[in-house]
Structures are given as structure tokens and as C-alpha cells.
Amino acid sequence: MSTVLLGMPGLPPASPRGTGNLRGDEAFPDAARSALGNAQLRRNIAHATTTIRGKRAAVVGELPHWEQLREAGRQLKSHTMAHLDEYLVQLEAAVTARGGVVHWARDAAEANRIVTELVRATGSDEVVKVKSMATQEIGLNEHLEAEGIAAVETDLAELIVQLGHDKPSHILVPAIHRNRTEIREIFLREMGDAPADLTDEPSALAAAARRHLRRKFLSARVAVSGANFAVAETGTLSVVESEGNGRMCLTLPQTLITVMGIEKVVPRVQDLEVFLQLLPRSSTGERMNPYTSMWTGVTPGDGPQEFHLVLLDNGRTRVLADEHGRDALNCIRCSACLNVCPVYERTGGHAYGSVYPGPIGAVLSPQLTGVEDNASLPYASSLCGACYDACPVKIDIPSMLVHLRAEHVEEHRRQSRTPAVESVVMRTLSWVMGHPRRWTAAARMGRLGRLLRGRRGTIGALPGPVVGGWTSARDLPAPPTQTFRDWWRGQEDQK
């Protein structure tokens, strides 16, 4: 018998560059700077997140067993991720047995190609879409457009974003950054069939969108959706939504194509009991979402007669390989962490660059792309911990941010010959602070800072990257004449 050396398994691939919408054009601090100056954006997002925070707190507070429910959600997800290979194969078998066709997509490019070919095969050049994070992640709409296929978003907020040639800024409320006057202008300019006397009343805007979309629903032969859950034991897919547009897409067209991240699988139908309580309360602050659609394969004579499920990896297996980061895959996309995040509340979603904004985006995007492609995101947090408290599946986002910061520092060190300035400073500080005598001397030297104090006894604006960043908005106290340890020695000596 001979042995063959296969080599050590390497890390699974990250989501490849040049595909999808996981990478921004600017680093977070720069993108945030422009967003912070946008008064309309600041007001809209502060208003929306404050309102939804209140609603969430109310419906969560009325459940006496909320903490147990969260723990159940966490355990179900962790168990599923630990056996993901088995559950995915089980899901494939169940979907196939019920007349669906399962496709495996390694990354965004492969998923886009599969969907394009499936649409082509139907002979249609238009698809209606259910709001879906996975298809945004892979940039499906842009890809289909380049291939001559029009993808029509049917969720109201997604429609506003699409017609405005804009990007979503919130997982749940993608047009959170727009106000109704802007929406009216977008509809009049881009919709084609908006009434000329359209006002900016919310009901009028919704009615215009409804008329526009009804025509699309009735003519479309192909729908593309994402999935909130897929049940391995039965092959049942599920989408939860508020507007009913999803139900239309999932039932009217002849062909349904669902693109789903591989982490969306749950083992049993019974598990939905937990998630269908956690999700709406965390997401929209409702006890129950208005529409929960479930479908299993194909039912002759009822609904789509052709069903395709595209299982998307796009870096997820890589995330799963990292024991300190894999819990990011447990996310059920409720966006509770966005709504409680003080950073997101001020910068909005675009500053994060990726389709996944806010705290969960700051840990998920860098893991899907490899940390160096989103290196500023793990630092886009004050580590206040509000996200961890709000998460319905208890993802410890602050610890994960700290872990990814270390990964970035260590990765940068491996890749770069010259150390970063920050790295030199941190090493020096470690040398100083690791030893009492050096620290005592350094702390005493701080007294020299007293020379910088102004008439009010504090230090005002100074140049320089670190001190300048601090003193741009805050005074720095003048260092004291005596450190604590010197005072302590003095009073000990007096004894």
C-alpha cells in the first residue's frame, strides 16, 4: 500500500475580490466623516433607530422567558454550524425529493453565473425579486443587468433604493436614509408609471409603488428570493416579510430561484418555533411578522412549477474555520444590533462599505473577505457592548471585534516588511508599561506636558495624529505635578 501526501488543508477561500458588495471604496473613518456631516441622514437614522429601539424593548420586555429563548436560539445555531456539512446534504436530499433542484455555489461569481443561466433557460429577460441580503452580497442585480436581464426589487424600500441608483443603508430598512420628498422625486423620475400629481404623503407613495409592482407581479415568469430559514429534515424554505410582496413573488411566477447562504439551514421544523419568536421581536419590534411564507419543493398545479435552490458559500466556510469568529454565522439578520449601535446611529450604513453594516457587518464582512480587505471595520466600534445585549442569538460581537483587530495587526505584520507606526508605538509602550521602573520614569516625564497648558490649566488643540485626534474636540487635562505612586511614597515616608 502506498501513501500519498495530500498536504495540510489550508484555509477555505475568502469571497473573491472584484465580485459582490462586501468591500467599500473608502476606509470607515473617511466614509463616516462625510456621513456625519449629512444632517438629513443623521436625523432620519436617529429617528428611525430610536423608534425601533423602543418598540423592540417593549415586545422583548413582555416575554418573561426572553433570555431562555435567546439561549435556545444560540444553541440551535451553534449546533447547526458544528454539523453544517451533514445538514446541508440532508437539505439537498429533501429539496430534491420534493422536486426542487439544488445548486452549490462556491462564491459570488459562481452563484451569479448559475442564476443567470437558470433565468436564460426560461427565456425571460425580467425577474421579480424578494428582498434578500444574499443576492445583494453577490451583486446579483448588477450582474443580471450586465447580462441583459432586468431584476425588479419588489420590497418598497428596496425599490426606492433601486430606482434611486443608490445603495441600501440598513439590513431591514434599506432606504432609512431617504425622506419622503426624496422618495417622491425618485418615483416621478424613475418609475415610469407614477401619477404626475403624486404627493409625498406616505399613503400616496405606497399606492404608486403598489400599482407599479402589481403589473410586474402579474407579468413576471421568474422570481428570485433569498431565504430566512431552510429546514434540513423537510427541505422547507421560509421567507418572513411585512409587505406581502414576497408572497406574490413566491407564488405567482412559473419559476422560483432562491439564493441562500449555507448558514441559513436549521435542522428541524420545530426549530422555527424559536426563531419565529426571536426574529420579528428583534427586527421590527413586532410580536409576529405579517407574512411568513413556507414552501417545500414543487406542488403540481400550485405555485411555481420549477424551483431552484442555490447554496452560497462565498467565504462562509472560511468563517466557520475560525473558532473565535464563527459565531458571526449564527446571525439571523434581524438588525437589532444596528438599531442599538451608537456608531451606526450616527454614521448610517453606507460608511461600512459592505451590504452588511453596523456591528454584525463589522465582524461578518472582514471575515467573509479576509480581514485585510475590510481592515478598518473591526475598529468602527467603541466596544460599548450594546449589540451583544440586543442580539437574539447572543453573538458576542465585542469580543469578536477585539479578535479581528488582533488578526489584522498580526496579518499586517506577516505581510509587510516595514512595521506600521502604530505597531512601533504599541511595542514601545509595551516595553515601558511592562516594567515599573520604566513606567515610573515615563509617568513622571508626563509632567513636561504641563508646559503645554493654556491659561485655563488644560491643554487645547495640538497637531499630530494621536494627540491631534484627541484635542480636535476635547481638551486634555494638564498632567499633575505628582504621579500617584510618587504621592504614595511621600506619605509612606511621612509615617
Next chain:
Amino acid sequence: MRIALFITCLADAMFPDVGRATTTLLRRLGHEVVFDADQVCCGQMHVNTGYQAEALPMVERFADLYAEADLVVAPSGSCVGSVRHQHPLVADRFGSRSLQRQTRKAAEHTYELSELLVDVLGVTDVGAHFPHRVTYHPTCHSLRMLRVGDKPLQLLRAVDAIDLVELPGADQCCGFGGTFAVKNADTSTAMLVDKMRAVLDTGAEFCTAGDSSCLMHIGGGLSRARAGARTIHLAQILASTAEDPFQPDVAPGSVTADAPVVAAPRRSGGVA
């Protein structure tokens, strides 16, 4: 009781008044305070910025000094949070088996000031007198990492003559976040402004908290804006009595700067 004071690097170098107040308070309550001059920093800044290996010397030193101590107190929620949550992490990645044990042992008896007073020493009325309007900001790490709950408020409510007013949106982060304050200075400032507005809306003279770092941030903003309110550490309020009241040594509106309360004699030679 014999209580070891871990002063934290920031209070040591910038806010010695906080250490003096902690010492005064614990002695007044009849406890012995010891200070080991071999202590340095907890290493939180390094860990939070991504330099975990560089935090190792500080983690080792803390474990060396305090694994066998009876009781350790630090006047900082976030430094105690680091001792409890980050030291084992760093030890697990870079340290020996023995360090892994030592860090956990040290963490077991290391407390933030309000935890020490309420949970361990069992006091809420510490005999303090502070005739000022005060609002309390419950810093994120005390609130969500240590879960100190309303312990600081229990202590403040028992202070004689204090006019304690509730801070609207108290659980919102002030925007400090360590190196976040300089890496994301604009976002940090936007958060700071909202916190300052909340503080000023209360009409308080003082915003207090259990963390000098957040107070340096909020106080620095108030000072820059000439807002007329200032920051003060919880320990300083609790140390203040009718006989020996807290005396602001600088003009209102400025952050804490300090002339020594007790003048130390000059001496030659290095620190032993």
C-alpha cells in the same frame, strides 16, 4: 480588611486624585490599603487595539502581583473588565499553563470600586457629604461587561446633601472607546456631543462615573465647550465629607487637574 489598590496607569499618571480619594475612603471605612509599586498597566489598550502579544508582559505582572492577594480594587470598570475577560484570553494564547491559572485566580478577587463597597464590604452609606448637583454616567464596561447595575447609584443616593439627578439616555456610550477616540475621532466626537448635551440638560455641576478614561473624554469635551459643568470620579464624591470636603482645585468647566493634597517630601534615588 487588607485591600490592594491597583491604581491603573491612567489614574497614576493623570488623575492621582482618584487614587488618593480611593485610599482616603477605604481607610475611613477602617480598611488597610496597600499599594505595590511594581504594578503598571492592565494592558487593555493593547488588547483592544489588536496587540495581544504586546499585552503579555502586563498580564504577567498583574498575575504575579495579585494572584495570591486577598482583595484587589481598581477605580475603573474597564480595567477590571480587562482583568476578568481579557487577561485569561491573552494567557490562553501566549502564556504558560501556570499563567492561565494565575490570571483566573487574580480575576476572582479583583473588584471595581462600587462592587467592592457594596458586594464585598457590604456598605452603601460611606459617610460622604457632597452638596452639589450630580448626574451619573454608568460607563459601558461597568454596565455591560461587569454588570455593576445600580451599585454606584446606591452609593450616591446615600451621600449626604447630594442633589442626584438622572442622566437621560444614561446607557448610551459616551464615545470614548480607547483608541476609538482617535482612530474614529469624528464619530467619537458626534457621540460625545450627544452625551454632553444630556449632561448639560440635567443642570448638573458634576458628571460622575467609575472610569477616569470616559470622564477624561466627557470632561475634555465640556472643558473645550466652556460648558460650565465638569467631571468627577465616583471615588472623589465618596471620599468627600463635611469636615474634609472635596475642593475643586481648578476653575469650574475644566477637567480635573490637581495640585497634590498632601505634599510629598523630595527624595533622591529611584523607586524601590
